[in-house]
Structure formats: C-alpha cells, structure tokens
Amino acid sequence: MDELKLKLLELLKEDARRSPELLATMLDQPEERIRQAIRELEEDHIIVKYATVVNWSKTTDEKVTALIEVQITPERGRGFDAIAERIYLHPQVKSVYLMSGAYDLLVEVEGKNLKEVASFVSEKLSPIDRVLSTKTHFILKKYKQDGIIFEDREDDHRLQVSP
Amino acid sequence: MIDQDQMKTAVKRTSMTDYLSPLVRNIPPSGIRKFFDLVSGSKDIISLGVGEPDFVTPWHVREAAVQSLERGRTTYTPNAGLPELREAIAEYLFNEFNVKYEPKNEVMVTIGGSEAIDLALRALIAPGDEVLIPEPCYVSYSPIAAITGGVPVGIETFAKDKFKLTADALRARLTPRSKVLILCYPNNPTGGIMEYEDLLPIAKLVEEHDLIVISDEIYAELTYGQKHVSIASLPGMKDRTILVSGFSKAFAMTGWRLGYACGHPDLIYAMLKIHQYTVMCAPVMSQIAAYEALKHGLEEKDRMVESYNQRRRLIVKGFREIGLDCHEPQGAFYAFPSIQRTGLSSEQFCERLLYEAKVAAVPGHVFGLGGEGFIRCSYATSVSQLTEALERIDRFLRKLGV
Numbered sequence: 343m344d345e346l347k348l349k350l351l352e353l354l355k356e357d358a359r360r361s362p363e364l365l366a367t368m369l370d371q372p373e374e375r376i377r378q379a380i381r382e383l384e385e386d387h388i389i390v391k392y393a394t395v396v397n398w399s400k401t402t403d404e405k406v407t408a409l410i411e412v413q414i415t416p417e418r419g420r421g422f423d424a425i426a427e428r429i430y431l432h433p434q435v436k437s438v439y440l441m442s443g444a445y446d447l448l449v450e451v452e453g454k455n456l457k458e459v460a461s462f463v464s465e466k467l468s469p470i471d472r473v474l475s476t477k478t479h480f481i482l483k484k485y486k487q488d489g490i491i492f493e494d495r496e497d498d499h500r501l502q503v504s505p
Numbered sequence: 506m507i508d509q510d511q512m513k514t515a516v517k518r519t520s521m522t523d524y525l526s527p528l529v530r531n532i533p534p535s536g537i538r539k540f541f542d543l544v545s546g547s548k549d550i551i552s553l554g555v556g557e558p559d560f561v562t563p564w565h566v567r568e569a570a571v572q573s574l575e576r577g578r579t580t581y582t583p584n585a586g587l588p589e590l591r592e593a594i595a596e597y598l599f600n601e602f603n604v605k606y607e608p609k610n611e612v613m614v615t616i617g618g619s620e621a622i623d624l625a626l627r628a629l630i631a632p633g634d635e636v637l638i639p640e641p642c643y644v645s646y647s648p649i650a651a652i653t654g655g656v657p658v659g660i661e662t663f664a665k666d667k668f669k670l671t672a673d674a675l676r677a678r679l680t681p682r683s684k685v686l687i688l689c690y691p692n693n694p695t696g697g698i699m700e701y702e703d704l705l706p707i708a709k710l711v712e713e714h715d716l717i718v719i720s721d722e723i724y725a726e727l728t729y730g731q732k733h734v735s736i737a738s739l740p741g742m743k744d745r746t747i748l749v750s751g752f753s754k755a756f757a758m759t760g761w762r763l764g765y766a767c768g769h770p771d772l773i774y775a776m777l778k779i780h781q782y783t784v785m786c787a788p789v790m791s792q793i794a795a796y797e798a799l800k801h802g803l804e805e806k807d808r809m810v811e812s813y814n815q816r817r818r819l820i821v822k823g824f825r826e827i828g829l830d831c832h833e834p835q836g837a838f839y840a841f842p843s844i845q846r847t848g849l850s851s852e853q854f855c856e857r858l859l860y861e862a863k864v865a866a867v868p869g870h871v872f873g874l875g876g877e878g879f880i881r882c883s884y885a886t887s888v889s890q891l892t893e894a895l896e897r898i899d900r901f902l903r904k905l906g907v
Contacts, residue, residue, distance in 0.1 A: 353815075357888070364892070367822050368815035497561070502865060503541040503554035505644045505693075 343388075346371065347379050351388070354380075355489075358392040397492045399484065407436070407452045408459050410467065411445040411477040422446060425472055434462050445477070456480070532648045536871030540855065544865045551894045552865040553882040556693065558838070560757040562794070563805045569797035570790045578789055584781040585773075586614025586765070587792045593799040594765050602725065604737045604748065610770040613777055614787045614795075618723045618751040618764035623649050624776040625719045625747045625766060626685070630655035634684040639670040640873030641841075643693045643721065647873065656682070661874040664832045664843065668697030668875075672706035679714055686716050688736060691724035694872045694881035695841040696817075696834020701734045708739045717772075718746045723764070724837040726755035726806060729814045733836070737767075744769045747776075754837075755806050756798040761791040813838050816884040816891055823895035824882075827902060838885045841869065845878040847907050855880055862901035864894050 349369055353360060362380065366373040383389040398405060417424050422440055429449055430438045437450040449467070453459035463478055484492055518524055544554065561567075585591060591608040598604050606612050615621040622645065630636065632654030638646050640659045647657035660678050662668045670688070686707075690699040699707070711718055718736055725733040737746040751764025766776060780786075798806075817834065824831040824842040831842035844854045851868035858864050858880075869879030884891060 360888070364819070364888070367819050368888070370818050498559065500555050500557055500559070501541070502544045502550070502552040503537060503867060504556040505535070505537050 346375075347383060347388075350376070350379055350383070354389070354392075395488060395490050397484070399492075405452055405454055406456055406459055407450060407481045408463075409479045409481065410449040410451060410463060411479075412447040412449055412467065413445045413474040413476075414447065414470075415472045415474060416446075417472060425470065428470055429467065432462070432466060434458075528652050528654065532651060535644055535648075536852075537644055537867060540865075540867060540871070543856065543859060547859060547863070547865075550859065550863045550865050551886070551890050551897070553884070553886065553891075553894055554865040554867045555883050555885060557759040557885065558754060558757040558809065559885045559887065560809055562756070562758050562761070563798075563802055566756070566758070566794050566798045566802055570794040573790055573793040578793060580789060582614075582786045582789050582792060584777055584786050585612070586787060587789075587796065590614055590792050590796045590799075591765075593796055594767075597799050598735075598748075598767065602722075602733065602735045602738060604735050604743065604767070606748075606767045607770075611773055612765060612767050613773050613780065614792060615751075615764045615766055615780065616784055616787050617753065617762040618721060618749050619645065620780070620784070621747075621749040621751070621764050621766035621776075622646065622687075622719065622721060624779050625749065625768075625772075626650055626655065627653050627779055628772060628775040629685055629717055629719075633682060635680060635682040637675065637678055637683060637686045637716075638873070639674075639688065641668070641692075641694055641869060641876035641879070642687075642689045642872055644871060644873075646687050646689070646721075650685075655685075658683070659874040662695075662697070663875060664695075664830070664841075664879075667832055667835075668692060668695035668841070669699055669703050670707060672710055675707060675710055679710070683714060683716060685719055686711060687719045687721065689721040691728055691733065691836020693724065693837050694839050694867065694869065694876070695832075695879075696837050696839045697832075698728055698731075698733065698836040699736070700731065701739075704734060704736050704739055708736060708742050711745060712741055716745070718742070720746050720748050722748060722750045724754050725750060727810055727813060727838060728836040729810075729817060730835060747772055752795045752798055755810070756795075756802055757809060758791075758794065758798065761788075761794055763787055763791040763795045813885065816886075816888060819888065820882060820884045820891055820895070823891070824898075827895065827899040828907075829898075829902075838883055840882045840884060841879050842882065843879050847902070847905055849905075851877055851880055858898065858901055861904070862897040864897050864901075 353365055362373050362376045366376045414425050416422050426438055426447060429435055434451050434453060435449055436452050439448045441448050451459055451462055463476055468476055522530060591612040595606045595608040595612055626649050630653040634655045635658050636650040636655045637658050637660055639662050650657040658678050660674050662670055720736050722735060737743050737748045747766055747768040749766050752758040820840050821831050829842040831840055834840050847854060851870050855866055855868040867881040869876030
C-alpha cells in the first residue's frame with residue numbers, strides 16, 4: 343500500500359471527521375487525490391466503518407461486557423473460521439479474535455446485565471458442537487480502548503505564553 | 506583619600522532598586538512577560554503563544570527517569586555530564602548533522618540550552634565586546650550579552666529574505682569590537698532556516714573578522730523538506746563555533762531542563778569552569794532520561810516532526826486564505842504572519858485579538874528588530890484548536906474591516 347494511504351489511515355484513526363480538504367492540506371496533496379484514496383480504502387474494506395468511541399460508563403446505560411476465552415476443536419477443512427462465524431453472527435458478540443496460546447477464540451460479549459451475558463454463554467455459546475470449554479471474565483472498568491484513554495485528564499500543563 | 510562624609514553620600518541608597526547592579530537594573534523587562542500577564546487571567550482562549558511542544562515526553566523516557574529514581578540514582582554527576590550521555594550526544598550529532606566532537610573534552614551537558622548560551626557568552630565576552638544578533642530572535646541573547654558587559658548589536662532580517670541572515674547585513678554591522686555572532690536557526694520566532702549556501706558567505710565573514718559563533722540549534726531536528734545544516738559542519742568553522750542544543754523541542758522535554766554545548770576544548774573548558782562553580786552539574790534524572798531519548802527515542806521524534814509538519818501546512822494555508830501574508834516557515838514550530846495591512850501595531854493587534862477573539866499570539870516586536878508588524882503563532886497545538894483559532898482570527902479580521 344502506498345505511503346499516502348497509510349498516513350491517511352493514521353490521521354483518520356485519530357479523528358474520523360477530518361474532511362478531505364483538511365487532510366489534503368495536512369498531507370500537502372491535491373484534494374481529489376485524497377478523495378480518491380479514501381474511496382479506494384472504503385471499497386477495499388480497509389476503512390470498514392466510521393464509528394464513535396463511547397465511554398458508556400458515563401451514561402445511564404448499565405450494560406455489562408465480558409471477555410470469554412473459548413477452547414474449540416477446529417473443523418476439518420475450515421479450521422476455526424466456521425465456528426468463529428457461528429459465534430460472531432450473534433449481535434451480542436462485539437468482537438472475536440483467534441488467539442495463540444492457551445485458548446483459541448477471545449469473544450467479547452455485551453448484555454443488558456450480568457444475567458443476560460450468563461445465559462448467552464450457557465445457552466448459545468457452550469452448546470455449540472465443537473466448543474470444549476469457556477472461561478468468562480467480566481470487565482469492571484475500561485481505562486483505555488483503541489489507544490484512547492477514557493479517564494478525564496488534564497493533559498495540557500503548559501504555560502499559555504512562553505518564549 | 507575619601508573622608509567619612511563623602512563615603513556616606515556616595516553609598517546613600519533611597520530605594521531597594523538602588524542596590525541593584527546597573528547592568529541588571531537596565532535590562533528591559535521581557536515584552537513576552539507583559540503579554541503572559543495579560544493572557545493568564547483570560548478564560549476560554551486558544552493559545553498560539555506557547556513556545557513548547559504539545560506532546561508529553563514519551564513514556565519510555567519518563568519511565569527511564571522513574572526507574573533511575575527507584576534505583577537511587579540521586580547524586581551529582583561529573584560536571585560535564587554522564588560520560589555515556591556525552592558519548593551518545595556526540596554520536597547523535599555525527600549521525601544526524603555530520604559534526605564530530607570528542608565526548609571527553611568537546612561536549613558538556615547543561616541545564617537546558619539556556620544555560621549553555623549563558624555560559625558561552627560569559628566565557629567569551631569582556632566589557633565592551635560586541636555581540637551580533639540577527640533579529641527577530643529568541644528573547645534571551647541580548648539581555649544575557651548585556652549582563653556580561655557586552656554590547657548587543659541587532660541585525661534586522663526581513664520576510665522578503667525568508668528571515669535569513671545575509672552577508673551584506675552582517676558586514677554592515679561589523680566593527681573592530683565585534684566578537685561573537687549568535688545564530689538561531691531554525692529560528693524562533695520566524696521559522697526561518699539557513700541552508701548550506703546561506704551559511705557559506707556568513708562563515709567566510711566570520712573567519713575574515715575572527716569572530717566566534719554561538720549557534721543555538723535547539724530546533725535543528727524540526728525542519729520540513731530539508732535537513733538542518735550546522736554552521737559547525739562548514740570547512741574551518743568547527744573551532745569557531747559553540748554549538749548549543751538540547752532535548753526540549755525535538756524530544757518534547759522542556760521541563761527536564763537538559764541541553765548541551767559542543768566546541769573547541771579550550772572554550773568548553775572555560776564554560777565548564779563557570780558551570781562547576783554555579784550549578785555543579787545538570788540533574789542526574791534528566792540526564793538519564795535524555796540518554797534514553799537518544800538511545801530509543803528517535804522514531805518517536807520523527808513521528809512528532811511529521812505531525813508538526815502537517816499542522817504547519819494547515820496554519821500557513823489558513824493564514825493565507827484569511828488574507829494574512831505568511832512566509833513559508835521551514836523550521837521550528839512557529840508561523841510568523843504579517844499583520845501590517847490591519848494598520849495596527851503588533852501589540853495592539855495581539856491585545857485586541859486576545860480580548861475580542863480569544864486567541865493568544867505573541868506580538869512580533871518582543872523578538873527585536875524586524876518583528877514589528879508580525880505575530881508569532883505556535884502550531885504546536887491540536888488540529889481542532891488550530892482550525893478553531895483560524896476561524897476566530899478570520900472573524901476578527903472581518904470585524905476590523907480589512
């Protein structure tokens with residue numbers, strides 16, 4: 343991939359609302375070139391979506407999130423992908439990763455409350471044929487996600503005017 | 506012989522300031538200080554007046570200092586600085602700027618580049634010696650030169666020359682008392698730089714007139730499009746140059762107060778004498794942090810430079826679009842647009858901009874000759890703040906009706 347696209351991705355990752363005009367100025371490129379590159383990134387599904395990072399704990403929403411370690415036996419011919427798909431198609435599942443190490447899939451599940459997540463694990467996840475075992479860890483507090491720190495921090499300690 | 510009565514009148518002092526040395530009493534207060542007082546009461550302002558990076562020191566550098574404290578590294582270091590740090594500085598300067606210094610006797614670690622400038626001037630200047638200072642420039646050279654009894658001689662530089670020092674301008678201010686030339690490139694406040702071809706005729710004059718150069722290269726890493734050239738790397742100039750730099754700007758380490766000076770062993774030895782009697786050594790934890798920055802922080806430094814460059818393009822284009830002439834700053838992190846067409850002085854402009862548009866910038870006149878009619882705007886602030894500041898300045902200009 344060309345360098346321009348990588349730089350674009352970095353700048354959009356910081357702030358997805360940056361306009362093509364602003365990006366063109368920052369990268370010293372014609373605006374049309376930037377629009378074209380973004381179009382290509384979107385078509386190639388490299389830019390998958392422009393989403394918002396939300397700190398839900400500051401809202402009245404009381405949803406809970408769990409990370410679940412899942413051990414499975416891979417399916418002949420399709421490896422882990424088929425089971426991963428059966429898991430990620432559930433809307434409660436927010437992310438699924440294939441892992442190296444002591445377990446195979448790491449599944450992030452979100453529910454309205456503890457009970458909802460627990461029943462998802464016992465009724466949907468565990469019964470899947472090739473799932474051997476699950477280990478559920480509830481998230482108590484999110485400090486940082488996707489490189490973004492959630493805590494309110496006074497980051498700029500600089501004097502307002504200095505030589 | 507003086508009799509008792511005469512002695513009494515000679516020392517009669519009516520106010521505390523009478524006790525002060527005339528050299529200190531006569532230093533004009535910094536114009537930037539006055540503006541700082543204006544700004545510090547204001548709320549909801551966007552400040553483009555900050556002369557330091559908006560990055561916090563990278564975590565691995567902070568961690569190195571924390572670990573050094575945990576291990577009890579809380580002592581003095583050798584006067585000239587930790588040997589491994591001096592070696593790392595020499596290696597870095599050779600790799601990056603092609604200047605070669607012997608870590609043992611040509612490199613010393615100081616408390617910020619500021620101390621290095623002070624030491625160099627104090628080591629070189631005898632009363633009456635003239636110190637040539639291209640302006641606009643960083644505010645401290647002229648007062649320090651004056652405290653040492655030297656005579657600061659400003660040399661005006663101009664936007665039409667991209668604020669470079671020209672040989673003609675330098676030649677016009679040379680006298681038999683000229684001794685030191687201070688260079689500050691990449692320049693604060695103009696963002697001007699001196700390229701190899703610009704430095705050649707300057708170096709020639711320096712040799713002809715037997716001057717010493719104090720080259721403040723604190724922004725050396727922050728150039729956009731071309732690599733910084735140190736005057737010390739020009740033929741014959743190494744022995745005539747005291748290279749001053751530090752970690753504040755490129756490594757985002759302003760508060761650590763860590764800089765260095767490199768030069769001829771006899772000059773460094775003289776500076777070291779003053780340093781050992783006045784401060785002993787730079788703080789050990791800062792030296793350890795700086796060593797970590799040089800050993801493992803170069804990639805991070807490059808990322809920061811790239812980010813400044815993106816914001817530089819944004820602010821320069823922004824100023825031009827709202828109708829302020831702005832020469833292309835090729836170094837540091839300042840833009841220096843002209844506000845002459847508003848008919849206001851730079852001080853009036855900045856005061857009104859602060860009160861009416863809630864944007865702080867530094868009036869150009871505080872940086873000496875040639876600064877009037879310009880304002881210094883630091884772009885070391887977030888993209889969204891810069892965009893908002895440009896919109897506010899635009900509205901302010903429209904209100905002025907220019």
